[in-house]
Amino acid sequence: MPGSNERALEKARTLPADALILDLEDAVSPDMKAAARAQVAEAVKSGSYGSRELIIRINALDTEWGHDDLEAAIEAGPDAILVPKPNRAADLDAVARKVEMAGKSIPLWAMMETPLGLLNIQEIAGCAAHSHAPLTAFVMGTNDLAKETRARFVPGRAPMMPWLVTSILAARAYGLDIIDGVYNDFRDTDGFMAECQQARDLGMDGKTLIHPAQVAGANEAFAPSEAEVSQARKIIAAFELPENKGKGAISLDGRMVELLHAEMAGRTVALSDAIEAREGE
Numbered sequence: 001m002p003g004s005n006e007r008a009l010e011k012a013r014t015l016p017a018d019a020l021i022l023d024l025e026d027a028v029s030p031d032m033k034a035a036a037r038a039q040v041a042e043a044v045k046s047g048s049y050g051s052r053e054l055i056i057r058i059n060a061l062d063t064e065w066g067h068d069d070l071e072a073a074i075e076a077g078p079d080a081i082l083v084p085k086p087n088r089a090a091d092l093d094a095v096a097r098k099v100e101m102a103g104k105s106i107p108l109w110a111m112m113e114t115p116l117g118l119l120n121i122q123e124i125a126g127c128a129a130h131s132h133a134p135l136t137a138f139v140m141g142t143n144d145l146a147k148e149t150r151a152r153f154v155p156g157r158a159p160m161m162p163w164l165v166t167s168i169l170a171a172r173a174y175g176l177d178i179i180d181g182v183y184n185d186f187r188d189t190d191g192f193m194a195e196c197q198q199a200r201d202l203g204m205d206g207k208t209l210i211h212p213a214q215v216a217g218a219n220e221a222f223a224p225s226e227a228e229v230s231q232a233r234k235i236i237a238a239f240e241l242p243e244n245k246g247k248g249a250i251s252l253d254g255r256m257v258e259l260l261h262a263e264m265a266g267r268t269v270a271l272s273d274a275i276e277a278r279e280g281e
């Protein structure tokens, strides 16, 4: 949400979103940058967003606002700092060094949204090694990618598919989370749900949202369904049977199930338990 939008910052305290990105970059006009910076820092320090993760998206360090944003973010201490438009690992290294010099530990997230950034994605993903400011997530910046490449938004996103799957591969290879880009037409529920389901099926961990009306749909699409959770529990239980101890592959309801499926089932159940715990808060 735009860091300059006081009402949105207030409303976010009640939204069932896992994480809130408080934006100082493209959603904030130049004349509002300083006010947004102060307001966002205040919001992060307030401690009034419950278990929602708070992420500050700063302006890039090569802009006139970047260094002030980064100083304010480091001082406020969000759950992560989102770095826009990195083209190479050095762009994240510069942010990580400042965090380290301030004696703080704050993870970094990176917007993948420039052609050069995508070409250098493996080098950027390798930034995960910083101890004080490890890179922990990619966020797809599909609007900037459309602008820079001239690709069009079409149903099914065929023009963007190579960037999405390459980014997922890089994220998984380096142990990062990856969150899909935004869906601009926030009144088009069917189109939004189709894109959430596509992102989930590709392997994304979630979707960035621009409007409260999108939160429930994203939660539904990215949470394991009841059928998936019950199947996962069945797989785990099957491997725990005495007759299956020590086996790497078993037959369950006419299908081969391997230990790797039990591992995947464990993740599904853990995700479902985490969602349930959050709903109980």
Ligand SMILES: CC(C)(COP(=O)(O)OP(=O)(O)OC[C@H]1O[C@@H](n2cnc3c(N)ncnc32)[C@H](O)[C@@H]1OP(=O)(O)O)[C@@H](O)C(=O)NCCC(=O)NCCSC(=O)C[C@H](O)C(=O)O
Pocket: 001, 002, 007, 008, 009, 011, 012, 023, 026, 027, 111, 113, 140, 141, 142, 143, 144, 145, 181, 182, 209, 210, 211, 212
């Ligand atoms: C898109 C919007 C400008 C629409 O705003 P508006 O017309 O005011 O919406 P509504 O009147 O329907 O709002 C209803 C209520 O919801 C609150 N609201 C609206 N948006 C948000 C939000 N994002 N977070 C929290 N609350 C929000 C309104 O205040 C209303 O509240 P109430 O008073 O109770 O009725 C607007 O939604 C908006 O600004 N969205 C976010 C824009 C943004 O953050 N853009 C940056 C992210 S996109 C991006 O990063 C792209 C990426 O970099 C890339 O390259 O792809």
Ligand SMILES: [Mg+2]
Pocket: 026, 084, 111, 113, 141, 143, 144
């Ligand atoms: Mg962008």
